[in-house]
Amino acid sequence: MGAYESEEEIVFSGLSNRRPSDSGFEPLILPPPGPSSEEEKIKRKLKFFFMNPRDKFIATRQIPWKLLLQIIKVVLVTLQLWIFAEFRYAHVNYYSDQTVALEHFFIKDWDQVREVHAYPPSTGKMAFYKKSEFYDFLDNAIIAYRSIEDEAVGPFFRNSSIQLCIQQFKTGSIKKDLQVKLDREEKTICLELKENELDGFKNSSTWFHQNNFTMPWHALQSIELAMNLTSVTLKPLGPVPTPDCFKLKVVIRLDNAGHDGQLPVKLSMVPVRLDCPSEEESSSTYSSLVVSLNLVVIFLCLSSLLLCLRALLRAQILKHETDAFFRRNYDWSLSVNEGLEFLNLWYVMICTNDCLIVLGSIIKQLIESKSVIGDMWDICSLLLGTGNLLVWFGLLRYLGFFKTYNVLILTMKGAAPNMLRFLICASFIYIGFVFAGWVILGPYHFKFESIMSTSECLFSLINGDDMFATFMSIPRERSVSVWVYSRVYLYTFICLFIYVVLSLFISIIMDTYEIIKNCYERGFPANRLEQFYCTSEFDFKSGQYQGESVVTRVWTLLRTHIPSPRSRAYEQIS
Structure with a gap:
C-alpha cells in the first residue's frame, strides 16, 4: 500500500476480486495475517504526527512553514516591541516630569529629595501638622494656579475652576473633658472658585467666610483640591513628528482617615491626550516604516494562528481516529495521558501569543495614528510585552529537538x-x-x-x-x-x-x-x-508521504460516527 491511498481505496481494496457464489451471497473475506490496511494507515499517521520538523520535511519534502514563520515572527515582533518601548518611555517620562513640575508649583516647600525613589526612603512622608500650614498651602496652590500661565516654564493653561471638596463625618466634636459626639455617616461639601473669580482671591480664610464655611477639623476625613490644565509638548512622542496636546487632571489629596495629628499630602495627575486643533497632517519615512511593520506583524501572527489552529484540529481528529480504531479492533481506548499527547501545548502557547500580539499591534497602530482619544499605552504594553515573552518561550520547542x-x-x-x-x-x-x-x-x-x-x-x-x-x-x-x-x-x-x-x-x-x-x-x-506506530512498514525517508486534508478527515470522522438514514432503515427486520 502506498502513502497516497485514500480511505475508500483502503476499505474497498479487495472488493474488485470478489466473485459471487452460486447461492447469490458474497463470500466472507477474512483479513490476511499481519497488519491490515487500516492499521497500517493509522500507524503512518501516528508516526508522522510525532515526528520533529526535520523528519517531517524529509518525509514530505514540504517547507516547514510554521517553523519559518516563528523565526521571522520573533525577529519582527522584537523589533516592533523595541520601537514601542522607546515611545512608551517617552510618554511615561513626560508624564512624570509634568507631575514633578506641578508638585513644585502647588505644594509649598516641596523638596527635590522626594523626587528620587530611594530605598530605604531618605525622607518621611510629606504632611501638614498645623492648621496654619494647611491654610498657607491652600493659599499657595490657588495663587499658583492663577499665575501658572505667566510663571511656568512649560506651556500650562487653565482649563477649569478650582474645586475644594471636604469629606467629613456628619457630626463630630471633641471637648476638653474628652466628651465625644460623633455621627459616622459621611457627607461631602464642595466649594468652587471659578476662573473669573481668581483675580479677586485674597486668602482661603476670606474665601471660606464668603461661603459661610468652617473647616470641621475633628470630623474631617479627607480634603481634595481639583483643577484641570492643558498643555502641549513639541517633542514627538510617537512616530508621527507632530505636537501632542494633553488635558492634565490634577488632584491634591490630604488624607485624615487615620486621625493621628497629621495630614499627608499627595499630588496625582492623570493625563488625557487631546486632538490639537491646529495640528497639520505630516508624516515621515520612519513613521511609514513603523506602520508597515505593524501591518506585517499582524499578517504574520494571523498566518501563524491559522496554521497552529489547523495543526491542533488535525491532532484532535487523529486522536478520535486512533481511539475509534483501538476500540474497534483491540477493545481498548486511549487513557487520559495518552490523549493529552495529542494536545500540543506549544501550539496553544503560540496561538495565545499570536492573539495578544495582534490585539496589541492594532491598539499600537491606533495610538500612533492618533485615532483614539485617551491613554491606552498601558493596555498596549501589557499585550505586546506578554506576547513577546511567549514568542521567545516558544523557541524552546525547536531547541528541544536537539539532545x-x-x-x-x-x-x-x-x-x-x-x-x-x-x-x-x-x-x-x-x-x-x-x-x-x-x-x-x-x-x-x-x-x-x-x-x-x-x-x-x-x-x-x-x-x-x-x-x-x-x-x-x-x-x-x-x-x-x-x-x-x-x-x-x-x-x-x-x-x-x-x-x-x-x-x-x-x-x-x-x-x-x-x-x-x-x-x-x-x-x-x-x-x-x-509501540504501536513504530512497527509501521512505510519508508518515510522516501519523501513520498502525503497526508489527507482536514476537510476530508472531518467528513470521514462524521460519517463514521453518524449513521446514514439508509443504513438505519435496515437495522430491524420484522
Missing part, C-alpha cells in the same frame, strides 16, 4: 509535578510566617507594614537580599519582647527556607535530571502508542 537542549526541557517538564506538590507544602509554612511577621513585626518595621510587603520581604530573604538591614531596622528600645521575637523569627525562617526548603527543591530537580540523563543513555521507555 543537549532537550535535557533541560524534559527535566523541567518531568520535575514540574513534584515541584508543584512540594511548593504547595512549603507554601503553608511560608504563609504562616507571613501572617506572623505582619501581625507582630508590622507596627515596628516598615518592611512588614502590609501582607504584600511582608511576603516580598521574606521572599527577598530567601534569596539572600538585604538581610542585615532587615535585622537592624527593628528598634530595640520600643519593645524588647518584639525585638527578641524578631531575632528568633528571622533566624528560624532563614535557616528553614535557605538550608532546608531550597536544598530539597534543588534535589527534586537534580533527581529528575539524573533520570532523564539515564534515559538518554539507556533509552526512554515506550508507551502503548509508540
